[in-house]
Amino acid sequence: MLQRDELLAYLEEILNVQAFADYAPNGLQVEGRTDIKKIVTGVTACQALVDAAVERKADALLVHHGYFWKGEDACIVGMKKQRLGALLAADINLLAYHLPLDAHPELGNNTELAKRLNLQQEGVFGSETGTPIGQYGRLAQAISAEAFGKLLTRKLGREPLYIAGTDADIQTVAWCTGAAQSYLEQAAALGVDAFVTGEISEQTVHVARELGLHFFSAGHHATERGGVQALGAHLATHFGLTVEFVDIHNPV
Ligand SMILES: [Zn+2]
Known part of the structure; x- marks a missing residue:
């Protein structure tokens, strides 16, 4: 027992x-x-x-x-x-x-999201509390924002709220599950094409547009x-x- x-x-x-x-x-x-x-x-x-x-x-x-x-x-x-x-x-x-369950490299929310989306993880980012929670990496090949949105819908069972900050295709992605919309600027600083998190705030829309990257709010619950x-x-x-x-x- x-x-x-x-x-x-x-x-x-x-x-x-x-x-x-x-x-x-x-x-x-x-x-x-x-x-x-x-x-x-x-x-x-x-x-x-x-x-x-x-x-x-x-x-x-x-x-x-x-x-x-x-x-x-x-x-x-x-x-x-x-x-x-x-x-x-x-x-x-x-x-x-x-946070320990967001960040765990094998069993965590971010690693599990990467597995579902076939994202190859290359590093970690996004820390307010000392230990990085978010991840970044790439898709095997570049796809349109529309195709990436459909991939999210299929894998998470929920259509994302999408903000088009650019019309370029998506290959490099940063992601952080839950309410990590405040990591958008850190994601942009990585130079990635897109950022995926769970939630979105009013200001997220303007930040994504002005920093020029695709933003997907894929659901706090759905991503976790x-x-x-x-x-x-x-x-x-x-x-x-x-x-x-x-x-x-x-x-x-
Ligand atoms: Zn959460």
């Missing part, structure tokens, strides 16, 4: 948790039972995902977006009481890994499903656990 503390120590090591200064705690956020046989994974520990974990009698819920973000109200009231109450009543552990699934598959094999990914639809 796998003990929770053994699982936590393993995750802390393989995800190199200590290397990151993050906006939320990485690791065990809510303590549940000590023995782990079944894990439910998902992108965000919303109420629907918590309910799915309870329904499936999970011992742990493993997510990319957990709780206790820097700057949020610390009081356990309202929505937060409901979510935590459901986890505690069912004795389910909540494990959350944010890969890491937790890859990590779950790894844990299933490594520890012989039952792991189930539950996708709570999110159009953003």
